[in-house]
Amino acid sequence: MPDAPHQTVTRFAPSPNGQLHLGHAYAAIVAHDLAVERGGRFLLRIEDIDGPRSRAELAQAFREDLGWLGLAYEEVPPQSQRLDSYIVAANQLREAGLLYPCTCTRTEIAEAATRMGPDGPVYPGTCKHRRPDPEREAAWRLDVEAATARTGPLTWTDEIAGEQQAEPERLGDVVLVRKDLPASYHLAATLDDAADGITLVARGADLFHATHIHRLLQALLDLPVPTWHHHELLLDESGSKLAKRRGSPSLTDRREAGEDGGALAESLRRGALPAGISLGRP
Secondary structure (H helix, E strand, O other), X not given: OOOOOOOOEEEEOOOOOOOOEHHHHHHHHHXXXXXXXXXXXXXXXXXXXXXXXXXXXXXXXXXXXXXXXXXXXEEOOOHHHOHHHHHHHHHHHHHOOOEEEEOOOHHHHHHHOOOEEOOEEOOOOOOOOOOOOOOOOOEEEEOHHHHHXXXXXXXXXXXXXXXEEXXXXXXXXXXXXXXXXXXXXXXXXXXXXXXXXXXXXXXXXXXXXXXXXXXXXXXXXXXXXXEEEEEOEEEOOOOOEOOHHHOOOEHHHHHHOOOOHHHXXXXXXXXXXXXXXXXXXX
């Protein structure tokens, strides 16, 4: 049965390459509650195309963690079952002359970059006008200048920050097809949100800048345009967002230790955070 007109559909889309922590719990709660408050649907999508780092047992732990927090969800197919759609979209952009191969390493990009962007050194276009080396594996980058010339000015709406002018050039010519995978985060997430009928993309403020690229991809691929809701993040004592790599306590550890997940969720909703953790925008 098709969705009701204007029904709010949100999602939580974790990658099973590490356990969930309080920051993930807060993000899931925000997306869940926005859907529930509006009589909509809350989806779980496992983003499991990170090669051997993606582990099925972690995806199962995510399901158990959400249940422990008291969040009801509908699960949609994981990214590993969507690879063909990424290939089709990449080929469409390649045939339109909007992708070009890039063999640069991160070190080479850092040395050649002339400005910094939200994600670090902005790619300076080194491979854009040169013949690729067939001996080196290549990623495929979006030619943002050519893409924006095709679409013209674009806007997007964030429920917190308001109307935004899309400025994808701030991120430079981002990778859409990785050397080791058929899609980068930018391409996969944009296609998946469209396929899943997401109408409200609720995610952390650290991904605000990515929306400029996602809005451009939606225009290029004739995809529906959702509204966004970039919420605050849980920050540690240093003002950095909680992260798997920093050893933030996992939800699984809390759950297995017998902590009350429902009570934890209510605390996060109220902003009653553990010592040393605050809400903010990094």
